[in-house]
Amino acid sequence: MGLKSMVIDAWSWLNYKPVFSDPTLGMPNRRAFPQAHASWVPAADERRLAAYKLLAAYDNNQAAELAAVRDGDSARERREFGDPSMFVDTLVSHVLGREQHITVPGAEQAADGDSSAAAAERVQDLLREWAEEELLPMRMLQCERKAVGLGDGVYLVYWDQGKNRVRIKTYDPGFYFPVLPEDGDGADFPDRIHIAWELPEDVKRGLKPRLRRITYELDWIRPLSASGLDQGGRPVRAPVMTVPDEGEQPVPAIGAGDQVDANGAISRQYPWNDAPTFRTCYLTDATWELGDIKGPIDVDTLPLDVATFAASSDGEVLDRLDLYIDFVPVIHVPNTVPPAEEHWGQSSLAKALQVFDELQGTDTDSSRASATTGSPILALSGKAVGQSKRERAVGPGLIFEIGEGGRMDTLNTAPQLAELRNHRADLADQAANIVRLPAVSLGTMDPSKVPSGYALELSLGPLDSLISGMRLARAHKDRLMLRFVQRLFLAGQHPDWAGITPLPAQLVRGPYTPTDKAAVLEQVATAYKAGLVSLETAVRCLTEAGWPIEDADREIEQIESRAFEQARFLADALGNPDEVAAFLGRQAPDVEPVPVVQLPPVPGDSQPDDTAQAGQQTAQRGGGGSS
Template sequence: MGPTRRMLLVGLPRFLTDAWSWLNYKPVMASTYDGRPHRALGPEIQATWLPEEAVRRLAAYKLLAAYDSNQAGELAALAGNAEAAERREFGDPSSFVDTTLAHVLGKTQQIVVPGAEHAKDDEATPEAVAAAAAQERLRAWAEAELLPLRMQACERKTVLLGDGVYLLAWDPTKGRARLQTFDPGFYFPVIEDDADPGDYPSRVHLAWEIPEDPKRGIKARVRRITYELGPIEPAARPETANSSSRQGIDATADADAVMAGPGDAVDTATGRIVRAYPWAPDKASAVTCYLTDADWFLEDLRNGQTLDDFPLDKARFRERADGTTLDRLDLRIDFLPVVHISNSIADGEHFGQSSLAKVFQALDELAETDTDSARASATTGAPIIALAGSHAEVDRVTGRPKPLDIAPGSVFQLADGGRMDVLDTSSQLAELRARVEELRERAAVNARLPAVSLGTVDPSDVPSGYALQLSLGPLDSLIDAMRLARAHKYTLLLKMVQRLHQAGQVEDWPAGPPLPARLVFGPHTPTDRAAILDEVIKGVSAGVLSLETGIRMLQDAGYPIEDAREEVERIDARRTPTSPEPHESTAADEEKQHEDEKDSPADQRGGPQGDRAEAA
């Protein structure tokens, strides 16, 4: 009987395409057969409580953060690449992110409510007056909440990681809505399988793992903050008034058995509890938002529970400052106060894409070339020297020749025919430096960041302003697309701010539908302010431009003009009265002047010349 053959089943390689497949070439992103990332990206990536679809996203965030902080080599070394410890990283990814962020936000960010500019007209409509008041309230709130500063923090994460998260919460002590930014790695929306990626989820988790601290006796645990929409629960039911396990209300419940809370009512047709919110006083809603804030010990989650189905009997619920337990707390709003900012326009994905995605491999190549350049510069600055015909001093202890110490002024005695050879690597260093510039330029082109936007172009090399404008074309299209992806989200954020102030019953925020407000970003490219000022002066003087249009052009150019209409009024108030126009001479005036000259004395008509004229 011959030898037995055994069939070894080898798994076929997988071709994975998703929102983060541009990182598949990195070994740390798929170090195992099932595609799970390497543990070097963080122990929490391997946590059993994480949803399976969130593992690759969190790994991508870790990898992008490592590149941003010049730790890509350190991360690769932890993953088993020993040579990566000598990797040179000079901040090119961070430079790309900061440049993109500056262009996306522009020099200024301003809240604008359409129609507010007509509030000071002579016949201003009530709508215009209301728009101006809402605009003033929103701007005051933005100043109190340091909105530009928080936008810088959130938008930098959005540009780098592809996603950013804002959280709004009502603060009764300060009497205003508070704005907080969250790392997108803590953001876990519950998206249905058949849901549109652009739809707003009805349940969102903000969760993160808290490591253990043996010195303080704190065990490792997971904190989860959940916002979810659901039917309005009754204040009490006769059969469940003392039950703490109540989670909701049956849609077909008996209306007589339901006890509505303050300000609520029971819809007799459906048996549901309905509520009229201040922003929709004429429309009753049966939906509200619930808040749950609790933490779980990791040892209590060893049964494979994922984030969305943690055991409630093991939860330790947190309490609010007034002592209210945050266990399905009714926030008395019908929306989730969480706004997810996407860096790119949604195309079948809920999450956005990093601005470094298309140039990630170029950044790797750039770092490797920088490393080779550093090594070549070491041999160029301290060259390798070979001596022939010289006897090195011998160490009496070891019996081995001592290494030669070459310093300025060193003299070596060579025998007849001796020579000294120097290894010259300056030519290789020059080639490597040229390669670095080539890679940097190519990465800038693929990232749609022209060299002029990165500040690497000498202004004297630009032939004309028109050529400069053409070179900024790719940057214009990039910023337009990124701002388009954010426009609706910031409109939604300002809408939520108005609703939270209405729910907080602030006097200055009247009830009614919130007015549409948008966030306007300033110009993202430098402008020739002197040329625009000259253009406005000529256009207004010639009458082809109105003064209001000219003022708006100056605003767009970056002149410190807060309100266009107020600026027009100040200009009109400071204008000096114009001098009277010269009187046009007529035929009657000329005839009267001729008669006066005839009747006037000779001495009044010019002396001797007058006498000669009279004699003639």
């Protein structure tokens, strides 16, 4: 009957906007979202890319500009005062926390002499050094800004041969095109991922519009290949052939350390696996001219015979280059826990987007009303004396001369302006309630109006549940990133990582709500004094409460080096000065042997040798005792 079908998917909360869901077709407007309708974009990704652009427009105060594509230039008159951007910035700061720490379980027990704890401490120190060199907090901020505002973020972890360390890069989720399994869970890790975007025409360099696609694919290990040229002079990779024995036919060579089983399958032993595996990750970096892409072709089926392959810094052609890793180093970070069988997260602005539209309308009406309040409308009745119509504009010090029986009336729009401001405040509270951001977290609440700390804690309840869910969606991704970093250091054969076994590491995000440091200190001190918690746990609690402790292990060492009272108890219990010195982190002093006590001779004793003298003294003492 020509009726539009209702679409319910991960982006159906945008169906109310005509520019996103055409009233007749139900698809995004082609003039507003031309990138989503590119010939190489899969049909399943069109709404996703359009949603990203629409959300980015709200974040950058350009929603009116995007709406003008369909509604005309009158839509540009709407005022946008940055409310969505403020919500995004607030949520990003909360989900990141005040600071981030990399911890490896067991590293805090390294002082006990345990070899496994020492290995954990070594891995923890190396990861922290890498995070400092790579500016990890800044990279995380870039990714979280995308994830909170758009719903998804993307990390790429790779080995940089020039810098001799692992690097991390953040991509816009609009460039991310995973090949998801049709019969599997959408939360599974895809074996093939494309990162693709269009390059504009460069007239000065004579370059036409192009499409660049970087592909990471997990596939079976194949024979060794090397950089070469095809018949047309295009750089490609070709198999390396070897002659087993003289007179035999050449056969494909295999990589160093690879093994071929009886079935012809190639296996490889990676330093982080206990058993050999048959899979590896291949990298392809290719570019196409958009004019060469014809027919029903999408990003996953682009023809490689007309592509131009890039080269790495060491000259390797990136045409299915074997990376010698058994994982895809691309990490997708959803903003929320995806629904069952889904892959994509949801923007934090999603459910409140209609309220932001109402805020824009209220801001526009308030702006117009303030103009009439600042420059009031006057009505004159009667005949004006000596003034033309041009001289009747309202201004400071202006005098109107009105004839007999005349009068002047003023249109007061201040009450309407006040009502609009009250309405705006109600809409702002409504948006905060929907997003679950209480006024105290936005900084709009007067601290003097908080009755007690308990009331403040209750008001933060919605925010606690929100951040808990957002951090839950990121917990596994954070651990996965640190796992990839360790494996890439081993694959890159960095000397500092020689002989190290990768260990589970965690990225601990700091507190996000105001904490009563005095109350936390009192609780921790009482529990530690009563022997209910260890010193390591006490220092960790203080760190999470916001105390300026940069290195918990170093802080514990400094505390123990001044714990002379506990050292005295340890000396009384063990009687070993070496262990007491080790507890204080000091060197035990060299103790000279105590000399043997020599008793003075007994008067009248004439024995010449010490043995006889000692025997006589013993006899005399014995005789004296018996008498």
